[in-house]
Structure formats: structure tokens, C-alpha cells
Amino acid sequence: MRFARRAWILAWKDLTIEWRAKETLNSLFFFALLLIFLFQFALGPDRERLSAALPGLLWLGFILSGLLSLGRTFAGERDNDCWDGLRLAPGEKSAIYVGKLAGNLLLMLAVEAIFLLLFGVFFDLDLVAALPGLALVVGLGTLGLAAVGTLFAAMTAHVRARELLFPVLLLPVEVPVLLGTVKATEAVLLGEPLGTVAHWLKLLAVANVIYLTIGVLTFDVVLDG
Amino acid sequence: MWFSTGRRGLTGVLGWLAALGLLAGLGLALGVAPREVSQGNVQRIMYLHVPSILTAYLAFAIVLVASLGYLVSRRQAWDHWAGSAAELGTVFTGLTLASGSLWGKPTWGTWWTWDARLTSTAVMFVTYVAYLMLRGMIDEAERRAQFAAVLGIVAALNLPLVHFSVLWWRTLHQPPTLLRPVPAALAGIFRLTLGVNWAAFTLLFAYLLAKRIRVGRLSEEGLP
Numbered sequence: 079m080r081f082a083r084r085a086w087i088l089a090w091k092d093l094t095i096e097w098r099a100k101e102t103l104n105s106l107f108f109f110a111l112l113l114i115f116l117f118q119f120a121l122g123p124d125r126e127r128l129s130a131a132l133p134g135l136l137w138l139g140f141i142l143s144g145l146l147s148l149g150r151t152f153a154g155e156r157d158n159d160c161w162d163g164l165r166l167a168p169g170e171k172s173a174i175y176v177g178k179l180a181g182n183l184l185l186m187l188a189v190e191a192i193f194l195l196l197f198g199v200f201f202d203l204d205l206v207a208a209l210p211g212l213a214l215v216v217g218l219g220t221l222g223l224a225a226v227g228t229l230f231a232a233m234t235a236h237v238r239a240r241e242l243l244f245p246v247l248l249l250p251v252e253v254p255v256l257l258g259t260v261k262a263t264e265a266v267l268l269g270e271p272l273g274t275v276a277h278w279l280k281l282l283a284v285a286n287v288i289y290l291t292i293g294v295l296t297f298d299v300v301l302d303g
Numbered sequence: 304m305w306f307s308t309g310r311r312g313l314t315g316v317l318g319w320l321a322a323l324g325l326l327a328g329l330g331l332a333l334g335v336a337p338r339e340v341s342q343g344n345v346q347r348i349m350y351l352h353v354p355s356i357l358t359a360y361l362a363f364a365i366v367l368v369a370s371l372g373y374l375v376s377r378r379q380a381w382d383h384w385a386g387s388a389a390e391l392g393t394v395f396t397g398l399t400l401a402s403g404s405l406w407g408k409p410t411w412g413t414w415w416t417w418d419a420r421l422t423s424t425a426v427m428f429v430t431y432v433a434y435l436m437l438r439g440m441i442d443e444a445e446r447r448a449q450f451a452a453v454l455g456i457v458a459a460l461n462l463p464l465v466h467f468s469v470l471w472w473r474t475l476h477q478p479p480t481l482l483r484p485v486p487a488a489l490a491g492i493f494r495l496t497l498g499v500n501w502a503a504f505t506l507l508f509a510y511l512l513a514k515r516i517r518v519g520r521l522s523e524e525g526l527p
Contacts, residue, residue, distance in 0.1 A: 250430040254468035296453045303449040
């Protein structure tokens with residue numbers, strides 16, 4: 079219980095800062111808009127081609143915006159010299175990981191909701207029917223991204239060239255998550271029942287369990303480094 | 304860790320054994336083993352290709368064990384093992400990819416194809432290149448060891464996930480009918496040649512690992 083409370087306090091602090099400054103959210107909203115322009119320019123007006131590439135584009139957008147927001151997970155603590163405060167916080171260090179992860183997850187899901195809305199508007203898609211399935215797939219995939227991303231963000235926070243190193247570390251590890259989510263999103267958007275992609279959903283679930291376990295167990299090592 | 308603690312004699316023996324093994328393997332591969340019927344001489348790349356990837360797997364298994372060892376004991380020696388094995392594993396994976404590419408061009412007609420095995424090997428390669436980049440960007444030995452150990456564990460436990468995801472990604476929609484070499488029943492001499500080369504590669508790996516660990520330790524001792 080105290081563990082959950084500690085994690086929640088940290089997540090609440092991060093979300094409050096974000097809510098008041100809206101630094102990340104505003105930039106990412108605009109970034110999403112720009113990405114949609116880029117996708118349109120790259121693929122042209124051909125609707126067929128666009129709808130075939132849609133699941134991949136969607137996740138390309140999610141991962142690019144995710145890389146930006148995840149990479150900034152510890153920016154506040156680093157820039158304001160609060161890193162030691164974080165380290166000296168009483169209790170288990172893994173509560174910090176869970177709190178940061180929860181904050182990241184909520185922020186990423188908010189950006190992804192905006193993304194979906196923009197996709198719906200600009201590419202004239204009807205996403206309402208696919209929404210429940212999509213929510214499950216996007217939720218699982220985003221958790222997979224955020225679980226490793228939060229751990230690696232702490233790792234790269236004090237490394238030189240961290241903006242470069244962070245995506246280089248994260249992307250190879252996320253290959254299974256990306257393959258699974260793109261395939262499952264494709265099926266959901268085509269209106270297929272979730273049963274047809276059950277193996278992908280299981281893979282995502284297993285991946286998330288593995289990532290979360292490693293994150294919880296090794297976070298104190300990363301934080302002390 | 305007997306062969307990294309300065310017993311240079313043992314390392315030397317390992318080196319000579321590796322050299323002899325490689326010579327024997329080369330002789331068998333180029334001279335003794337017969338021309339394969341369907342692929343011709345190009346099939347001889349297998350004697351380089353297969354031992355390389357098996358050695359790379361061994362190296363990455365060592366990275367995992369050494370990373371766990373470091374996190375449990377916090378002894379710097381484990382980190383030397385992990386970093387050295389990762390470097391060599393990356394080299395041997397690169398050798399596998401390059402030799403596979405050379406083998407693929409005449410037999411499949413293409414340097415590269417997004418076949419499941421090729422893709423997961425390539426993902427493994429970039430994962431450990433990223434691991435080495437992380438190591439390269441941290442100067443403090445202790446911090447480097449801590450972060451690398453965590454990444455070494457994540458990378459290794461992720462490999463099965465990569466394997467299955469890539470397999471399903473490729474094979475559920477189009478089963479690899481032509482693009483998979485089938486060395487199902489290898490005849491005796493092929494098997495022997497492969498075995499000798501594998502043993503030689505493993506010896507070479509052990510020799511290089513011992514040397515690399517020594518270099519790592521010396522360079523650390525040299526720092527103020």
C-alpha cells in the first residue's frame with residue numbers, strides 16, 4: 079500500500095507539472111500534426127496505399143512521439159538538480175520506477191488519443207467501431223514501450239549524447255512490441271475479431287511482464303549509477 | 304576465472320590450439336569435404352557461417368551470465384567478461400551476417416531477404432551494437448558496469464521475444480518455401496568438417512576473450 083502511495087505521489091507530481099506547464103503535451107500535439115503532414119506528403123493522396131500502410135504509420139507516429147516524451151522522463155530532475163532528492167526518497171526505489179512509468183503511460187496515452195483523432199480527421203477514417211479493440215492493443219503496446227523506455231531514460235539521463243543514445247538503445251529492444259502491435263492493429267482496423275491475433279496479444283502481455291519485472295528489479299541499480 | 308588472471312601460458316596454449324584448429328578446419332573445408340551437389344563450392348561458406356553464429360550465441364550467453372554475476376556480486380571482473388564477450392559476440396554475428404549475405408547471393412539470388420532467421424539475427428546484431436555504444440559513452444567504470452549489466456539482461460531476455468515475433472511476422476503470411484536452406488541430413492564428412500570448425504572457432508573465441516579481458520583490466524588499472 080505504501081509502495082503504491084509512493085508511486086502515485088511521484089506520478090501525481092509529474093502530471094501536475096505537466097498540466098501546469100503543458101510543455102511536453104503542447105509540443106507533442108504539434109509534432110503529431112506535423113507527422114501527419116509528412117505521412118501525407120510521403121505517400122500521396124492514394125487512399126488504397128494509405129489504408130494499407132495505416133497500422134504502420136500509426137505506430138510510427140506513436141513511437142516517434144513516445145521517444146520524445148520518454149526521453150524526457152527525468153529531464154525535470156536532471157535540469158533542476160533534483161536527482162539526489164529522487165535518490166534519497168525513502169522506501170523502495172522501484173516505487174520511483176512505477177511512478178515514473180505511470181506518469182509516462184498517461185502522457186503517452188493522451189498523445190496517442192490525440193493522434194488517433196487527427197488520423198480520423200485528416201484521413202477520413204471511422205475508428206469508432208474499432209475503438210475497443212484498438213484501446214486494448216494500444217494500451218498493451220504503449221505499456222511495452224513505456225516499461226523499457228522509463229528504465230532506459232534513467233540510464234541515459236547522465237550519459238553524454240543521451241538524445242542519440244536513448245532511441246538507439248530502445249528501438250532494437252522494442253522490435254517484438256512493434257511487430258506485435260502493428261499486426262494486431264492491422265487486424266483490428268480490418269474489423270477482424272481479437273481472437274485472430276490472440277497470439278500477438280499474448281506475446282505483448284508476456285513481453286510486458288518481462289519488461290516490468292526487469293524494471294522493478296533493476297531500477298535501484300540504475301538510479302544509483 | 305583462471306584464464307583471465309594473468310596466466311599467460313594458458314592463454315598462449317589456447318591461442319596455439321585455436322590456430323591449429325582453424326588450419327585443420329580450413330584444410331577440411333576447402334580440401335577434404337567434397338563439393339556439395341546442388342550448390343557447388345559456395346556451400347563451403349557454411350563452415351564459416353554456422354560456427355560463427357554458434358560462437359556468437361555462446362558469447363551472448365556469457366554476457367547474460369556475467370551481467371547477472373555483476374549485479375549479484377558487484378565485482379568488476381564480471382563486467383570485463385560481459386563487455387569483452389559482447390564485443391566478440393557482435394563481431395561473430397557480423398561475420399555470420401556477412402558470410403550469409405555472400406552465401407545468399409548465388410543461392411537465393413539476393414544479398415538480403417527479410418526471412419525470419421535473417422531478421423532476428425540482424426535485430427540481435429543491432430541490439431548488441433547498441434549495448435557497446437552505451438558502454439562506449441560512459442567513462443566511469445562502476446556506472447558503466449551497472450548500466451551495461453541491466454542492458455545485458457534486457458537484451459538477452461528479449462531475444463526469445465524477438466525470435467517468436469519475427470517468426471510469426473514472416474511465416475504466418477508467407478511460409479518460407481524457397482528461402483530456407485535445409486541442411487537436414489548432413490553426411491559424415493560434412494558433419495566432421497563443421498564440427499572441427501566449430502571447435503576451432505570456440506577455441507579462437509576463448510583465446511580472444513582471455514586477451515580482451517586482460518586488455519580491459521589493464522586499461523582500467525592504468526587509469527588514475
